Amino acid sequence: MQSRRPFLRPWRACLVAALLLSMVDASAAAEVSAQETRVPGTESQRIDEPVFGGQMVVYEAGRGNAREILLVHGIGDEAARDFRDHIAWLQKSFHVVALDLPGFxxxxxxxxxxxxxxxxxxxKVVAGRFLHGPFALVGHSMGAVVSLRYAAAYPDDVLRLALVDAPGVLHSSSTTSQYLARFGLEFVPPAADPADWLVNLARKLLAPLQQLRLDPQVILSSAQLRQSLLxxxxxxxxxxxxxSEDLHLELPKVRAETLIIWGAQDTLAPLRTGKVLALKLPRARLSVIERAGHELMLEAPERFRTVLEPFLERGLPPAPARAAAPLTKRGEGTCRNERNKVxxxxxxxxxxxxxxxAEIRNARVRELHVLESTVTLDDSDIGGGETGLYAYSSTIVMTGGRIEGNVAIAASGSRLDLAAVEVEGREAAVTARQRSYVVFSLSRVRSPRVRGEVHEFYAVTAKNPL
Structure with missing residues (x-):
């Protein structure tokens, strides 16, 4: 028990400090002067918030409007100012509420x-105090992940949901590139861009912590570890x-119509994540803004408005009725020692x-062999016979689609990153002659050993198939 005391004392000190602070400052809210307003065109208030026990700033515009909208920013000290180019047009139709999230x-x-x-x-605290009924919720970057959490937890509150360039969402081993970087791979698929701040964070923080066998949740839940490591x-x-956020059980709870907006050149949150969200959310549509990156509200404000405004006014348009175009029959195909073949x-x-x-997209392949190669697959169906996918000393990133067979995937010394993929193996989902690694993000697996929604990292061996 003595070894735990150093970890308990600071928690007690924090508790005492919080109690003293609550006795010293009992005011419920304080107006912020006009000179201090950080977001042009808004009025601001500093209010007490009970979640973290501090104070936060909330901004309002267009108070007389019946329709309401809540704007949630991402990481960075600009905070609610990220929406500064859009307050003017939004407040013509909406009571606009934005906030500086605690910490920013x-x-x-x-x-x-x-x-x-x-x-x-x-x-929820802000909505209960400043909003009066179901509202539109718009979240950018981290704010999009927060908005997903909110829409899942309080579905009756959200009339329409707009998600802009959401990071994370995929399994952390995919999102942070730890799954790939830990093996020293030269090729990093689009799923994990090396410029991604999440990747940099992971390489600086998560890799050594994983060597120490420290779960990120342990770090996050400890004030001492947050101080010493972060x-x-x-x-x-x-x-x-x-x-570290796991949303795979939350996405089905989102009932609101959802518009997913992505910058095509976003290097911080890969477009792959937007595609996965569009596939997994019950009522969602993806809109990609070309020649725009992660801060597309600031980089392309007019095009951003052109996409967002019709959705806020009318919701998602009816899905176009399109008959699936017949696939061109190719017979047998090969690629030997080539690059960038589609x-x-x-x-x-x-x-x-x-x-x-190599890229495989919008394809149907009865039997796929991948040997000492790197390949991405999008919206493709693999299998139909004994084994769908053979992977030997290869790296495979797949988004959407399906893999099936008596053995869906037969791997050997390979690494597979599967997101929003259905895998059905009547005898096994994945087997491996030599140890192989599979990360599932928001995927569905059906085999004698695994069944249901899977959001997990697996090391597969000859003795431990899936």
Missing amino acids: GASDKANVLYSPGNYARVL GADPAKIAGLAVV FEGEYDSLILDGCRN
Whole structure:
């Protein structure tokens, strides 16, 4: 028990300090002067928030409007100012409420757990005080993940949901590139861009912590570890929490119509995540803004408005009735020691041998062999016979689609990153002659050993198939 005392004393000190502070400052809210307003065109208030026990700043515009909208920013001290180019047009039709989330902007900062779940509770406080019925909810970056949490927890509150360039969402082993970086791979698929701040965070923080066998949740839940390992920095705490967030059970609870908006050149949150959200949310549509990156509200404000405004006014348009175009029959296909080759259509068999950055998209392949290659697959169906996918010393990233067979995937010394993929193996989902690694993000697996929604990292061996 003595070894635990150093960890208990600071918690007691924090509790005493919080009680003393609550006795010293009992005011419920304080007006922020006009000179201090950080978001042009708004009125602001500093209010007490009970989730973290500090104060936060809330901004309002267009108070007389019946329709209401709540704007949630991402990581960064600009905070609610990220929406400054859009307040003017929004307030013509909406009562607009924005906020500096605790830890950012003009709100209080502390060494506390700035997680999407806790932030969703903060939004509930703001909604209960400033909004009067179902409202539109718009979240950017981390704010999009917070908004997903809120829409899942309080579905009756959200009339329409707009998600802009959400990081995380995929399994942390995919999102942070730890699944790939830990093996020293030269090729990093689009699923994990090396410029991603989440990747940098993971490489600096998660890799050594994993060697120490420290679960990120252990770090996040400990004030001492947040201080010693993250410097009590709200951005690092919130970033690690976003990386670690598991939404696979929450997405089906979202009932609101959802517009997913993505910058095509976003290097911080890969477009792959937007595609996965569009596939997994019950009522969702993806809109991609070309020549825009992660801060697309600021980079392309007019095009952002052109996409968002019709959705706020009328919701999602009816899905166009399109008959699936027949796939061009290709018979057998091969790729040997080539780069950047693209495959589409229907194949009886396809062999990739020594190919780099190959792409398979909108395809149907009865039997796929991947040998010492790197390949991405999008919206493709693999299998139909004994084994769907053979993977030997290869890296495979797949988004959407299906893999099936008596054995869906037969791997050997390979790494597979599957997101929103259905895998059905009548005898096994994945087997491996030599140890192989599979990360499932928001996928569905059906085999004698695994059944249902899967959001997990597996090391598969000959003795431990899936």
